[in-house]
Amino acid sequence: MNYLQEVAQLRVELSSAYMEIELTQATMELAEQQPTDYENLFQRELYKVFEKSKRHLIPKETYNKTIEGLKTAAQESSSKSRHGYYVLGKYEVLQCGDVEKLIKKRRMPDERPMYYVSIEETFDVIKRAHIATGHGGRDRMVKHLTEKYANITKDALKLFKSYCEVCQKKNKRPVVTGVVVCPIISNEFNSRGQVD
Ligand SMILES: [Zn+2]
Helix, strand or coil, X not given: CCHHHXXXXXXXXXXXXHHHHHHHHHHHHHHHHCCCHHHHHHHHHHHHHHHHCCCCCECHHHHHHHHHHHHHHHHCCCCCCHHHHHHHHHEEEEEECCEEEEEECCCCCCCCCCECCEHHHHHHHHHHHHHHCCCCCHHHHHHHHHCCECCCCHHHHXXXXXXXXXXXXXXXXXXXXXXXXXXXXXXXXXXXXCCC
């Protein structure tokens, strides 16, 4: 490569670096302006997963219906339906003040409750765990959440993390091209990057 080609190449690299910075700033501004945007996006993605597999995720409507179904099944003393037996074997309703929560059926009365979370509540639950673990990675969040919740999936955690601006910034490492021209690259790279 001759000198002029090299300069042209560097110009392209520099302008794409600046473009990326502008894009990141725009995304951050957007997140500040519309804090619920990610939540809606997240919810929509979970519903897409739910369309394919209904094993773990529970829409709010199903969650409420399951609680009603459980209460009905518990009242049918002699003639329980097949569905009644199924829900009673799988779930329990826990009264928390005014709120009824769906939990995993406990085998022992002193067992710690494992809460089911509806798709609509998942974002908040993960957000709390993510903040509580100091922007914890997937494994730390899994550890934190599996002690209390029955149906938070690893995919949901991964998705959540991909939306977190703080985590995304942390993960982004400057691309080392061998020649350092860009003043925004911090000092720690100068020692390695500088060419005589
Ligand atoms: Zn984070």
